[in-house]
Structure formats: C-alpha cells, structure tokens
Amino acid sequence: MSINTQQYLHLKTSINNITLIAVSKTRPTEDISGLYDLGQRDFGENYVQEMVDKYEALPKDIRWHFIGHLQTNKVKFIAPFVSLIHGVDSFKLVQEINKQGEKNNRIINCLLQIHIAQEETKFGLNEDELDDIFGSPELKNLKNIKICGLMGMASFTENKETIRNEFRYLKTLYHSYAQLQLTNCKLQVVSMGMSADYKIAIEEGSNMVRIGSLIFGNRTTINK
Numbered sequence: 326m327s328i329n330t331q332q333y334l335h336l337k338t339s340i341n342n343i344t345l346i347a348v349s350k351t352r353p354t355e356d357i358s359g360l361y362d363l364g365q366r367d368f369g370e371n372y373v374q375e376m377v378d379k380y381e382a383l384p385k386d387i388r389w390h391f392i393g394h395l396q397t398n399k400v401k402f403i404a405p406f407v408s409l410i411h412g413v414d415s416f417k418l419v420q421e422i423n424k425q426g427e428k429n430n431r432i433i434n435c436l437l438q439i440h441i442a443q444e445e446t447k448f449g450l451n452e453d454e455l456d457d458i459f460g461s462p463e464l465k466n467l468k469n470i471k472i473c474g475l476m477g478m479a480s481f482t483e484n485k486e487t488i489r490n491e492f493r494y495l496k497t498l499y500h501s502y503a504q505l506q507l508t509n510c511k512l513q514v515v516s517m518g519m520s521a522d523y524k525i526a527i528e529e530g531s532n533m534v535r536i537g538s539l540i541f542g543n544r545t546t547i548n549k
Contacts, residue, residue, distance in 0.1 A: 426469030474514025
C-alpha cells in the first residue's frame with residue numbers, strides 16, 4: 326500500500342472546511358481502502374470503466390467524483406452512482422447527463438469546466454459558451470441535473486503569478502453567476518487546485534481541491 330499517511334493527515338488538517346478529493350485514478354483498491362479507513366470518502370477517477378469497477382468493489386458510502394473528460398456515450402455507466410461530475414464542457418453533455426439522471430430517477434450533480442489555462446490541449450468552456458449555457462431557455466427544463474459550481478485547471482507552469490491570475494479569473498466568473506435564480510443551478514463549488522498548486526488555489530478562493538500524488542506518491546504505471 327502506497328499512502329503517505331502523514332501527508333494526508335496534514336492536508337486534512339491544513340485545508341479544514343475545504344473538500345479534499347483524493348485522486349485515485351490508476352491506484353489499486355487497496356490504497357483506496359487504506360485512505361477510506363482514515364476517514365476519506367471523496368475519491369476522483371478519470372476513466373469510466375475503472376470507476377465502475379471500483380464502485381462495485383468498495384464501500385457504498387464513498388462519494389465518487391468523475392474528474393476526467395467525459396464522453397456523452399459513457400455517461401450511462403456512471404449515472405446510477407456518481408456523486409459529482411467535474412468536467413462538463415458542453416450543453417450536449419449537460420443534456421445527456423440529465424437524460425441519464427431521469428432514467429435512474431436521480432438528480433446528478435455537476436460542475437461546468439472553464440478553460441482558464443494557456444494550453445489549448447486542456448478542455449473547458451470559454452466565457453461566451455458559459456453564458457450561452459446559463460442563458461439557454463432549455464436549461465431550466467432539465468430536472469435531473471444540478472449545476473453546483475465551476476471547475477478549472479491552471480496552466481502547467483512554474484510561474485506562480487500566471488497560475489494565480491487564472492484561478493482569480495475563475496473565481497470572478499463564479500461570482501458573476503452565483504446569484505442565478507434557477508432551480509437546477511445552485512453555485513456553491515469552486516473546484517480548482519491540484520497537488521502542485523492547491524495552496525495558491527485556496528488563497529484565491531477554492532473550496533474543493535483534487536490531490537493525488539501528494540497522498541499516493543507519483544504514478545509508475547497507468548491502467549485504464
């Protein structure tokens with residue numbers, strides 16, 4: 326088992342009142358069980374099949390967060406149990422999540438992913454696309470989805486000021502839409518910050534961070 330117990334407990338103490346998502350992608354169930362025994366309940370996965378397998382094998386009070394890029398044809402596999410889908414980056418995906426939520430007789434919580442980084446390879450909505458989703462007349466009719474907030478990933482850079490400005494931009498966007506009066510939009514979550522930049526993210530207003538390597542160590546293999 327490769328858990329840095331001391332680091333995990335330090336994180337939990339130092340980021341009190343902020344939701345810690347333990348990024349467990351590619352990690353064996355034994356590692357997740359070890360963290361579960363320490364009280365961790367929120368785990369993040371990138372791959373649909375891996376997440377389904379782990380859901381079936383592990384305790385049912387775990388809150389599973391899908392943090393990868395989600396294809397519309399894969400939503401149905403996680404719809405019965407997923408706690409929060411982080412990377413919603415199109416209205417088409419919003420509609421599909423709602424459809425699958427209806428089939429499973431549940432409301433599925435989501436975050437809209439905003440493109441805040443300099444890298445074009447990162448996914449996410451721009452400001453106009455975000456405005457189009459919130460302004461869509463169809464949105465208010467979707468009864469089986471709840472948009473809980475925004476998520477963004479900063480640039481992979483050593484320039485802390487660049488990272489800070491990107492996080493600050495996301496928080497500004499969040500405030501722009503926080504007062505939306507829609508039944509299925511209750512913005513409360515600003516999800517930003519990972520192992521390398523979570524401290525800056527928290528300083529800029531994050532209330533949910535996704536931490537993997539600081540807890541589990543660096544990955545040596547990837548199993549989809």
